[in-house]
Amino acid sequence: GCTRLAVFNQKGGVGKTTTVLNLGAALARRGIAPLLVDLDPQAHLSAILHPVGSGAQSMFAFYSDSRPLAELMRSVDFGARLLPAHPELLKVDTLYGKGPGVLGLLKDGLDVAFAGAQQPVLIDSCPMLGVLSLSSIFATGRVLVPISADYLALKGALQLENTLRALEHVLKKRVERRYLLTRFDTRRRMSHEIGTRLVERFGAELCETRIAESVALAESPSLGRDIFSHAPQSRGARDYEQLLEELLSTGFLE
Amino acid sequence: GCTRLAVFNQKGGVGKTTTVLNLGAALARRGIAPLLVDLDPQAHLSAILHPVGSGAQSMFAFYSDSRPLAELMRSVDFGARLLPAHPELLKVDTLYGKGPGVLGLLKDGLDVAFAGAQQPVLIDSCPMLGVLSLSSIFATGRVLVPISADYLALKGALQLENTLRALEHVLKKRVERRYLLTRFDTRRRMSHEIGTRLVERFGAELCETRIAESVALAESPSLGRDIFSHAPQSRGARDYEQLLEELLSTGFLE
Numbered sequence: 322g323c324t325r326l327a328v329f330n331q332k333g334g335v336g337k338t339t340t341v342l343n344l345g346a347a348l349a350r351r352g353i354a355p356l357l358v359d360l361d362p363q364a365h366l367s368a369i370l371h372p373v374g375s376g377a378q379s380m381f382a383f384y385s386d387s388r389p390l391a392e393l394m395r396s397v398d399f400g401a402r403l404l405p406a407h408p409e410l411l412k413v414d415t416l417y418g419k420g421p422g423v424l425g426l427l428k429d430g431l432d433v434a435f436a437g438a439q440q441p442v443l444i445d446s447c448p449m450l451g452v453l454s455l456s457s458i459f460a461t462g463r464v465l466v467p468i469s470a471d472y473l474a475l476k477g478a479l480q481l482e483n484t485l486r487a488l489e490h491v492l493k494k495r496v497e498r499r500y501l502l503t504r505f506d507t508r509r510r511m512s513h514e515i516g517t518r519l520v521e522r523f524g525a526e527l528c529e530t531r532i533a534e535s536v537a538l539a540e541s542p543s544l545g546r547d548i549f550s551h552a553p554q555s556r557g558a559r560d561y562e563q564l565l566e567e568l569l570s571t572g573f574l575e
Numbered sequence: 576g577c578t579r580l581a582v583f584n585q586k587g588g589v590g591k592t593t594t595v596l597n598l599g600a601a602l603a604r605r606g607i608a609p610l611l612v613d614l615d616p617q618a619h620l621s622a623i624l625h626p627v628g629s630g631a632q633s634m635f636a637f638y639s640d641s642r643p644l645a646e647l648m649r650s651v652d653f654g655a656r657l658l659p660a661h662p663e664l665l666k667v668d669t670l671y672g673k674g675p676g677v678l679g680l681l682k683d684g685l686d687v688a689f690a691g692a693q694q695p696v697l698i699d700s701c702p703m704l705g706v707l708s709l710s711s712i713f714a715t716g717r718v719l720v721p722i723s724a725d726y727l728a729l730k731g732a733l734q735l736e737n738t739l740r741a742l743e744h745v746l747k748k749r750v751e752r753r754y755l756l757t758r759f760d761t762r763r764r765m766s767h768e769i770g771t772r773l774v775e776r777f778g779a780e781l782c783e784t785r786i787a788e789s790v791a792l793a794e795s796p797s798l799g800r801d802i803f804s805h806a807p808q809s810r811g812a813r814d815y816e817q818l819l820e821e822l823l824s825t826g827f828l829e
């Protein structure tokens with residue numbers, strides 16, 4: 322597989338990190354080892370999988386010292402590689418944010434790193450539309466937008482759709498996207514209402530798979546594990562496996 | 576009352592906006608009309624209570640044109656005032672972030688606005704430690720940290736505690752704080768585990784009140800309402816009323 326995918330929603334706490342972690346693990350379990358990129362200065366994904374002690378060992382070094390991405394990659398237990406984040410990444414917006422070419426650097430870096438063999442790339446970001454998250458969108462041209470089943474997350478997704486359309490104007494290129502309902506609680510009327518509004522608004526761009534609210538998904542980070550290692554029989558594991566199947570069979574991921 | 580309080584946690588989706596909204600409404604219902612300040616460029620609180628159509632009518636104008644805060648205040652149905660946010664606030668970090676005095680501007684602005692009568696001030700921010708959220712901490716010296724009952728939010732709170740201690744060094748002044756467990760689900764073992772770790776780590780700084788996971792709290796934003804107006808008999812309403820009672824009786828809020 323060689324697809325690059327940015328997982329982004331400007332709303333906080335909607336399941337971006339949870340999705341990169343478990344979609345990545347689902348790929349690895351199929352023998353398709355992915356590269357996971359943590360572009361969140363709060364480094365939640367890295368804290369779960371492979372924390373690093375200094376900015377020099379993280380994606381910050383790519384921006385500050387042009388370190389090749391291949392040198393920054395770390396192995397992850399479930400058979401993936403990780404480009405770790407670090408709090409020093411907070412400086413990227415202020416230090417390099419005004420540079421004319423900064424938004425294209427990540428794409429170039431990934432092209433260099435994968436000049437030979439390809440592997441799918443999943444990118445996690447913080448909930449803010451800044452240099453790092455924009456770089457993930459520019460580097461991939463393909464976005465998966467998790468939306469927790471509540472109104473404020475829906476609002477964030479609708480705003481993001483407008484932003485993506487504006488970006489397409491600038492990029493003169495389509496940004497492929499899928500919207501993913503997460504933290505879905507079938508007992509709540511609100512979950513179903515959000516689902517209905519998303520179907521109306523996004524149609525075929527809304528994933529048919531919905532990730533259920535499943536406590537095992539919230540537990541696995543504390544153990545440094547993905548859902549398949551922590552609770553393979555859980556609803557959360559089934560849902561992320563089903564999501565991968567859907568994204569592969571519809572060609573959104575390859 | 577004249578307390579100023581920043582509601583902050585660098586983790587996304589932990590209930591910052593929900594807490595400012597409903598603690599503010601609880602104060603208003605006691606006849607203590609608060610000023611709510613939305614410093615989140617995504618303007619969720621403003622979207623619920625009083626959206627504005629341009630940056631010029633928002634807190635952005637305070638930073639870009641030194642508009643007096645009194646001119647930017649809007650009335651809120653439940654008997655409060657709001658200083659609205661707007662997406663243009665995203666520019667504050669890049670445009671004014673390097674200015675030496677920018678972190679103290681909000682405090683000065685509030686001092687000018689309240690030279691006469693005092694009212695409590697609650698400040699909502701985005702989940703990132705940048706110019707705006709730091710300004711809210713500098714303007715108040717008092718922080719309420721919502722922590723949703725999951726490990727990634729706990730991790731954010733522990734990191735924030737370290738940041739606050741570092742800030743105290745710089746400010747040469749204590750930053751008063753309370754930690755507030757939110758989205759607590761008594762049926763989940765994880766909720767109780769997080770609770771135990773917070774008691775051990777924060778002791779008396781942990782609020783005794785825990786905000787339960789209560790779907791009414793997630794519904795009220797879609798109606799532009801606070802919890803007391805939307806579902807006064809709900810667990811969410813009782814919990815935020817109880818939180819106000821605790822903060823007043825312990826003197827954290829006055």
Ligand SMILES: Nc1ncnc2c1ncn2[C@@H]1O[C@H](COP(=O)(O)OP(=O)(O)OP(=O)(O)O)[C@@H](O)[C@H]1O
Binds near residue numbers: 335336340504536
């Ligand atoms: N389907 C789910 N069921 C139960 N808990 C979930 C689910 N998805 C995510 N969570 C939990 O909800 C919290 C928020 O999820 P997560 O951190 O992945 O969101 P995020 O969008 O990456 O947040 P941020 O904006 O802070 O980066 C986490 O504690 C996570 O473990």
Ligand SMILES: Nc1ncnc2c1ncn2[C@@H]1O[C@H](COP(=O)(O)OP(=O)(O)OP(=O)(O)O)[C@@H](O)[C@H]1O
Binds near residue numbers: 619789
């Ligand atoms: N106690 C609760 N019970 C049920 N739902 C809640 C509760 N607290 C918050 N929510 C819902 O969870 C979502 C996240 O809460 P909220 O937006 O207030 O967090 P936040 O910290 O302000 O997020 P952000 O970091 O994006 O600003 C919202 O949809 C909100 O309505």
Ligand SMILES: [Mg+2]
Binds near residue numbers: 338339361365445446
């Ligand atoms: Mg995350």
Ligand SMILES: [Mg+2]
Binds near residue numbers: 591701
């Ligand atoms: Mg908020």
